[in-house]
Amino acid sequence: MIGLMKVACSFLCCLVGVVAGMAQETVAPAKATVVVVGNPAPVTLGDSNRSVVIMNTQQRPFAFQTIEDRLRTDPSTYIEQRGAGGAQADIVMRGSSFAQTLVLINGFRVNDAQSPHHNLDLPVPMDAMQSIDVLHGPGSTLYGSDAVGGVVDFLTAVPETTALRLRSGVGSFGENEQAFTGLLVGRRWSEVVSVARNFSTGFTPDRDYRNENGSTETRWKTLLGESDVLLAGSDRAFGADQFYGSFNSWERTKGWFASIRQELGTKTSAAFGYRRHSDIFVLLRNDPGFYKNQHIDQSWQGALRRSDHVGAHSSLFYGLEGDGDSIHSNNLGNHARNWGAGYLDVDVQWKRASITAGLRQEIISGGYSTASPAIAGSYWLNESVKLHGAVGYGFRLPSYTDLYYSDPATAGDPNLKPESAWNYEAGLDWFVGAQSYASVTGFYSRQHDAIDYVRANANDKWHASNLTGLRFAGVESAWTWQAAHNQQVKLAWTLLSGAQQALHGLESEYVFNYPVNNAYAEWTIAPLGGYMLHNRVGITQRYGKEAYPVWDAAITREKGRIYPYVQISNLSNTGYEEIEGVRMPGRSFTGGIDVVIGRLAK
Numbered sequence: 378m379i380g381l382m383k384v385a386c387s388f389l390c391c392l393v394g395v396v397a398g399m400a401q402e403t404v405a406p407a408k409a410t411v412v413v414v415g416n417p418a419p420v421t422l423g424d425s426n427r428s429v430v431i432m433n434t435q436q437r438p439f440a441f442q443t444i445e446d447r448l449r450t451d452p453s454t455y456i457e458q459r460g461a462g463g464a465q466a467d468i469v470m471r472g473s474s475f476a477q478t479l480v481l482i483n484g485f486r487v488n489d490a491q492s493p494h495h496n497l498d499l500p501v502p503m504d505a506m507q508s509i510d511v512l513h514g515p516g517s518t519l520y521g522s523d524a525v526g527g528v529v530d531f532l533t534a535v536p537e538t539t540a541l542r543l544r545s546g547v548g549s550f551g552e553n554e555q556a557f558t559g560l561l562v563g564r565r566w567s568e569v570v571s572v573a574r575n576f577s578t579g580f581t582p583d584r585d586y587r588n589e590n591g592s593t594e595t596r597w598k599t600l601l602g603e604s605d606v607l608l609a610g611s612d613r614a615f616g617a618d619q620f621y622g623s624f625n626s627w628e629r630t631k632g633w634f635a636s637i638r639q640e641l642g643t644k645t646s647a648a649f650g651y652r653r654h655s656d657i658f659v660l661l662r663n664d665p666g667f668y669k670n671q672h673i674d675q676s677w678q679g680a681l682r683r684s685d686h687v688g689a690h691s692s693l694f695y696g697l698e699g700d701g702d703s704i705h706s707n708n709l710g711n712h713a714r715n716w717g718a719g720y721l722d723v724d725v726q727w728k729r730a731s732i733t734a735g736l737r738q739e740i741i742s743g744g745y746s747t748a749s750p751a752i753a754g755s756y757w758l759n760e761s762v763k764l765h766g767a768v769g770y771g772f773r774l775p776s777y778t779d780l781y782y783s784d785p786a787t788a789g790d791p792n793l794k795p796e797s798a799w800n801y802e803a804g805l806d807w808f809v810g811a812q813s814y815a816s817v818t819g820f821y822s823r824q825h826d827a828i829d830y831v832r833a834n835a836n837d838k839w840h841a842s843n844l845t846g847l848r849f850a851g852v853e854s855a856w857t858w859q860a861a862h863n864q865q866v867k868l869a870w871t872l873l874s875g876a877q878q879a880l881h882g883l884e885s886e887y888v889f890n891y892p893v894n895n896a897y898a899e900w901t902i903a904p905l906g907g908y909m910l911h912n913r914v915g916i917t918q919r920y921g922k923e924a925y926p927v928w929d930a931a932i933t934r935e936k937g938r939i940y941p942y943v944q945i946s947n948l949s950n951t952g953y954e955e956i957e958g959v960r961m962p963g964r965s966f967t968g969g970i971d972v973v974i975g976r977l978a979k
Contacts, residue, residue, distance in 0.1 A: 414510035414530040417694035417722045426753035428513040428818045434506045439933040439942040440911040452871040452895035453853045457955045464586040464615040472849035472891040473526025481530040485650040488523045490674045490702035492778040500609035500634045501592045504558045505571035507534035514800045515771025517749035518735040525771035536560035546969020551578030566597035580962040583618035583625045602640025609634045619958045622786045627662040631655045645683045652676045676702040694722040709781040716741035729757040766803040790841040798824040812859040822849045830886035846878035867899040894918040907936030925953040940971040
């Protein structure tokens with residue numbers, strides 16, 4: 378611990394020293410980066426009042442093997458991965474539980490009503506995505522339930538040229554992957570079709586997996602405005618050894634997603650989304666008849682949104698939303714619930730200052746209602762330095778698993794209360810010329826009725842319970858430096874401290890599973906011949922555990938029409954666990970070739 382703190386302190390000193398020594402300019406690419414998540418309308422990163430991270434998935438497409446690897450570049454976003462290759466993973470943000478992160482696709486909710494363990498069962502392949510926007514802290518004012526610790530929005534790509542992309546690769550542990558993406562662009566319409574699959578025999582028994590997903594998205598412009606229709610589906614089967622206890626389990630999930638968004642002029646839009654997800658779970662793979670669950674859940678969402686300018690410096694955003702979900706399960710039973718919401722958000726910008734204030738009122742079937750307020754502001758000290766701060770409220774309805782699940786090791790509680798949290802943050806952004814961007818943010822979160830699973834001893838079942846007395850405080854820092862036209866360096870570190878005072882001698886399943894230190898370093902260089910070398914080193918120290926490093930690397934050609942690539946995961950061959958008892962793979966290699974017919978836009 379002491380050694381890690383010394384390294385972290387040295388890292389911050391170097392960061393400040395290097396940044397301070399650079400010449401200051403007034404224009405930075407970060408100021409032009411468009412932010413969608415956390416704001417009622419798109420703004421630039423420089424104009425955002427919240428702590429936001431933007432990951433462009435079209436840049437360096439072979440630097441990262443999975444979506445989870447992309448998310449690991451944000452140390453405030455901790456990935457609890459069970460299945461390798463993207464089979465299953467949870468998102469923990471700022472110490473919140475894996476259930477307290479809201480996942481969106483183009484602003485549509487895709488959180489699973491049965492279990493948040495399926496929130497990253499994304500039906501859209503990574504090749505069809507443009508960016509991943511990450512909001513730190515609560516977002517219930519804009520997005521409703523589940524946005525307690527943060528929000529992750531996966532945005533699909535808008536094609537600019539007609540092209541065809543084909544990829545195939547093989548790797549360690551019987552890894553095999555293929556992908557196809559077709560782009561068509563007309564005068565007033567566009568089409569993106571993308572399919573991908575990967576499978577492996579597993580790095581250890583009962584850790585095999587097979588992932589398949591595909592999507593098609595059509596956009597066209599009419600006299601009313603742009604129309605957007607997205608259809609997507611996924612199918613994942615994987616060995617789940619030790620995932621949920623000392624069992625050699627097996628699981629298969631399928632997902633279907635459809636959304637339509639229609640502009641109604643320049644100020645109004647309407648949207649509707651539908652999601653269906655199924656889950657087959659076998660507790661003992663060698664004895665499927667001993668215990669088996671089958672769940673099918675569905676959800677729908679509709680929204681009508683409008684924006685108006687109020688004077689020269691203010692904008693008003695307001696709308697109505699309706700949501701519902703249901704489940705049919707041999708274990709959880711048959712249940713359904715609906716809720717409606719109205720929200721109002723005011724954005725005021727004046728010279729160097731900006732303030733955003735919003736309120737959402739949610740009414741949920743069963744007699745529960747809640748209000749989610751938030752206020753955020755920023756102030757430019759000069760042309761390069763911006764101060765920002767925010768206070769916000771987030772809440773989450775219990776999942777159907779939290780309420781009704783029962784197996785030999787776990788029991789739900791139908792009397793659980795919704796959980797909520799207040800979050801406070803303040804920070805500084807420094808745009809240092811066109812080459813560098815640095816940020817530091819301090820935050821504090823206070824949770825109420827947090828949902829966790831507790832037990833008296835190892836012989837007892839895990840019981841779903843509401844807890845009080847959960848507090849988290851921390852500091853997140855990041856620095857990006859474009860050292861030269863062909864070199865980029867990124868450093869980031871999040872320090873987190875938690876207070877858990879409500880267990881009263883009980884054991885907790887999730888409360889203590891967060892990193893107290895999570896640091897990340899990335900170096901990308903394009904030395905010659907159009908080849909790119911990417912190195913990524915993460916150092917993580919979970920609560921009560923020793924720190925561990927994980928080193929990933931990739932090399933690929935980024936010019937021409939043929940792109941050979943090699944990806945190395947866990948080059949350091951570190952033995953580690955992101956979930957207690959679930960071992961992660963050691964060193965592995967994946968290599969292949971990507972062919973482009975046509976021309977991709979840069």
